[in-house]
Amino acid sequence: MENIISVQHVTKKYKEVIAVNDVSFEVRKGEIFGFLGPNGAGKSTTIKMLTTLLLPTEGKLSLAGHDVIKEQHAARKIFGIVFQDPSLDGDLTAFENMQLHAVLYKLDKRMAASRTEELMKLVELWDRKNSLVKTFSGGMKRRLEIARGLLHHPQILFLDEPTLGLDAQTRNLLWNYIQQLNEREGMTIFFTTHYLGEAEAVAHRIALIDHGKIVAAGTSEELKQQTGTDNLEKAYLELTGTSVRDETLSGADSKKEAMRRFMTKR
Amino acid sequence: MNTIYILWLRQMKKYRRSGLRMVLSIIQPLVYFLALGYGFNSIFQQAGRGSYIQFIVPGVVAQTILFTSIFWGANIIFDKQFGFHKETLVAPVSRITVMLGGALGGATIGVIQGIVLFFIALIFGFHPYNLAGVFTSVGFMIMLSLAMVSFSSGIGAMVNDMPSFMAATNFLVVPLFFLSGSMYPLDNIPGVMKVIASVNPLSYAIDAMRSSLINQSHFGLTTDFLVMSGTLVVLFAFSVFRFTRIEA
Ligand SMILES: Nc1ncnc2c1ncn2[C@@H]1O[C@H](COP(=O)(O)OP(=O)(O)OP(=O)(O)O)[C@@H](O)[C@H]1O
Numbered sequence: 001m002e003n004i005i006s007v008q009h010v011t012k013k014y015k016e017v018i019a020v021n022d023v024s025f026e027v028r029k030g031e032i033f034g035f036l037g038p039n040g041a042g043k044s045t046t047i048k049m050l051t052t053l054l055l056p057t058e059g060k061l062s063l064a065g066h067d068v069i070k071e072q073h074a075a076r077k078i079f080g081i082v083f084q085d086p087s088l089d090g091d092l093t094a095f096e097n098m099q100l101h102a103v104l105y106k107l108d109k110r111m112a113a114s115r116t117e118e119l120m121k122l123v124e125l126w127d128r129k130n131s132l133v134k135t136f137s138g139g140m141k142r143r144l145e146i147a148r149g150l151l152h153h154p155q156i157l158f159l160d161e162p163t164l165g166l167d168a169q170t171r172n173l174l175w176n177y178i179q180q181l182n183e184r185e186g187m188t189i190f191f192t193t194h195y196l197g198e199a200e201a202v203a204h205r206i207a208l209i210d211h212g213k214i215v216a217a218g219t220s221e222e223l224k225q226q227t228g229t230d231n232l233e234k235a236y237l238e239l240t241g242t243s244v245r246d247e248t249l250s251g252a253d254s255k256k257e258a259m260r261r262f263m264t265k266r
Numbered sequence: 267m268n269t270i271y272i273l274w275l276r277q278m279k280k281y282r283r284s285g286l287r288m289v290l291s292i293i294q295p296l297v298y299f300l301a302l303g304y305g306f307n308s309i310f311q312q313a314g315r316g317s318y319i320q321f322i323v324p325g326v327v328a329q330t331i332l333f334t335s336i337f338w339g340a341n342i343i344f345d346k347q348f349g350f351h352k353e354t355l356v357a358p359v360s361r362i363t364v365m366l367g368g369a370l371g372g373a374t375i376g377v378i379q380g381i382v383l384f385f386i387a388l389i390f391g392f393h394p395y396n397l398a399g400v401f402t403s404v405g406f407m408i409m410l411s412l413a414m415v416s417f418s419s420g421i422g423a424m425v426n427d428m429p430s431f432m433a434a435t436n437f438l439v440v441p442l443f444f445l446s447g448s449m450y451p452l453d454n455i456p457g458v459m460k461v462i463a464s465v466n467p468l469s470y471a472i473d474a475m476r477s478s479l480i481n482q483s484h485f486g487l488t489t490d491f492l493v494m495s496g497t498l499v500v501l502f503a504f505s506v507f508r509f510t511r512i513e514a
């Protein structure tokens with residue numbers, strides 16, 4: 001099978017941190033690929049580089065043969081993404097957020113209308129379609145983000161902790177739907193999660209990243225064999241250790257964390 | 267085209283839903299107009315310069331537009347902080363489109379505010395020179411608003427937090443406004459101020475407004491138009507450039 005995502009010797013340095021350190025991997029077309037690792041490992045940074053939001057310090061990334069730096073526009077047509085952090089407009093209604101997305105991705109009007117209805121019903125927000133998003137609960141926002149990310153049926157779907165903060169029923173429902181999309185349309189799924197059971201159940205292949213480096217890759221069976229364990233969670237802990245990564249919290253978390261430390265010091 | 271429209275529409279919806287903010291942003295220039303207009307009217311008249319109310323309306327309309335438009339970029343900071351900007355940044359649309367959609371929204375709001383103030387001024391006895399002039403002045407309002415919104419969007423794209431944004435825009439807006447001839451005629455002021463006023467693009471906008479609304483001009487309408495066009499092009503290019511540089 002051909003590769004649809006290719007990452008070659010990619011490094012991303014922020015001022016003091018090397019978030020991603022000489023990472024290389026490939027994802028095949030039609031694959032459900034789990035990208036796992038502890039907090040601050042470099043998962044979101046990798047996704048941001050793949051989705052043209054960040055420039056790598058070094059290395060090459062491509063989506064369906066398009067270099068994400070040199071052929072940004074072509075690359076953007078290929079994927080959809082659900083970000084780890086919120087990206088909805090709270091002053092618009094749920095429906096308006098979907099509508100805006102449909103126009104940004106130049107969807108046919110009728111198709112957009114029927115998919116919007118289908119997806120909003122799936123995530124059980126159809127009866128709230130005319131409410132302003134800022135009045136939604138965390139889980140409702142999350143569900144809307146996912147529905148929006150699925151709206152344009154991209155070739156590759158990036159999901160950065162899609163199920164964060166969702167109840168078990170909704171998580172189940174969503175993964176079923178995503179698996180269906182993968183089977184029916186051959187959509188490639190690239191996701192991160194901290195629920196290892198989820199990854200074990202849906203991922204065809206998994207890569208483990210820690211401190212900006214890939215530490216293992218393979219099917220969940222292979223990872224279990226390699227570590228002599230009987231479930232993915234144990235294999236994961238075997239491969240990444242049991243210490244908590246509080247020295248490298250990511251993004252907004254690190255600010256909150258710094259604030260908390262600052263406050264408790266006095 | 268459709269994309270620009272939907273991004274413009276987004277801004278219009280947000281504006282309509284902003285409620286009180288819509289009303290409040292008119293009050294400040296209105297106070298300027300009433301306090302200064304009536305306060306200085308008799309002195310101005312004694313000095314043989316005619317009605318100060320007539321004189322100050324074009325300046326106050328320009329001021330309304332300036333203040334609404336130059337803080338427009340705050341919306342870009344909000345989009346960054348609430349995360350919505352990621353949605354537009356990864357979409358297969360050019361950054362020019364994203365910038366233009368938002369900027370046209372901001373400019374529309376600026377011009378609406380300017381026109382509202384113009385109508386309020388009519389109620390208080392302002393009488394424009396002729397109708398054609400009123401339409402010409404709307405053209406200049408659009409140019410001024412677009413230029414300032416572009417500038418502000420560019421700053422909004424450059425910085426990531428509200429304090430830096432406010433520092434940058436406040437630093438510019440006060441001198442820009444007070445050294446522009448918005449409150450006083452430019453012909454009898456000290457040389458240094460005259461030089462400053464003549465390199466301040468806002469002076470030309472205000473002069474253009476005055477020229478079309480009350481037929482008084484310092485630089486001449488053609489010069490005004492050329493300077494404003496140049497300013498608009500430069501600021502627009504600046505903003506587009508800054509938009510292509512946004513990372514998340
Ligand atoms: N904008 C930034 N500036 C500086 N450092 C950053 C920035 N964003 C991320 N980092 C750092 O890069 C490293 C990787 O962060 P990243 O967000 O990719 O982690 P992650 O694997 O997604 O973690 P999590 O599971 O917590 O989401 C962390 O050390 C983080 O502090």
Ligand SMILES: [Mg+2]
Pocket residue numbers: 043044045084160250
């Ligand atoms: Mg992350």
